[in-house]
Amino acid sequence: MMVIRPISQNDLKSLYRLAEKTGIGFTSLVSDEATLQKKIDGAVRSFNKENISKPHNEDYLMVLEDTTTGDIVGTCGILATVGLDEPFYSYHLGTITHASRELGVHNAVPTLILNNDFTGFSEICTLFLEEDYRHSKNGQLLSKARFMFMAQFPERFTEKVFAEMRGVSDENGISPLWESLGRHFFSIDFKEADELTSQGNKQFIAELMPNNPVYVNLLPQEARDVLGQVHQNTIPARRLLEQEGFRYENYVDIFDGGPSLEARVQDIRAVRDSRLCLANIGQPKSTSTSKSEGNYYLVSNAKVKDFRCILIQRSIPPGSAMTLTQEEADTLSITNKEPVRIVELSPYSR
DSSP: OEEEEEOOGGGHHHHHHHHTTTOTTOTTSOSOHHHHHHHHHHHHHHHHOOSOOSOOSOEEEEEEEETTTTEEEEEEEEESOSSSSSOOOEEEEEEEEEEETTTTEEEEEEEEEEEOTTTTOEEEEEEEEOGGGOOTTHHHHHHHHHHHHHHHOGGGSOSEEEEEOOOOOOTTOOOHHIIIIIHHHHOSOHHHHHHHHHTTOOHHHHHHSOOSOEEGGGSOHHHHHHTTOOOGGGHHHHHHHHHTTOEEEEEEOTTTOOEEEEEEGGGSHHHHHOEEEEOEESOOGGGGSOTTSSEEEEEEESOSTTOOEEEEEEOOOTTOOOEEOHHHHHHHTOOTTOEEEEEESSTTOO
């Protein structure tokens, strides 16, 4: 069985193994043991915090575990806020109008404007799934389990949440936007800039990046083409977020031009439609029928430090209670009649 749970101190080796597979441009998970250990320490502290009334600097890093083998095969996370301890930069793709009444010319010119507009907002991040496990709806479980945690503990997050998506780069880590723009100001490779930001060193951005608008039509076509586009490996992740209600509002990453998607937490489908009920532990009627029958449901417990989320398939008549097998209950770390949160995996989860 696959289960989402908070990362623990014993997961460093597994996290490092996953980080080695992420590739250039995945700034929230880098293959450096000291950085990863710091991230684990922060996550453990965050999940151990009690009585939080408003979000601050918490980092809720979770892992996907295959309970059959004990292997950690994926990660996902939520940052309670960004930009409070260090600046968070992005570009806004806007428009400047140049007009001359005398010449009869009126030009609307697209521009990139450096900003800190996401300061103080919650961010979903660190979504990575090992290639061998990219099947059986594991990616959907990994992505959407975060919304179950947010639905259960809304006080830990801001009203609005965003996701910064990995932008376009080739197999050698060459980013068209970086080569056309960033390199002229930083004089380093995309990979090096990526590593610096992933380690929390962002001062160089403020020191070297121009504050003036960048006129998009002065960039080469290959750079313009990647603005707001995601890396090939990130297309499924973007599709899942848009299915849940996230939208692109013309904010892009300053290095690779990847889009930032955003939504109000209460408008996210899995948050809005999820509901609490008491778990019955027994033999669900649907388990005696074909596995091809029934809808897929995300099921999570109502705990912080011991949060768990799984994916099950059931045929549940409207208004019926949720019955879990003993194995499912054990995986969720619950007993009979404990509260669980459930939601359909998607609007069309059959």
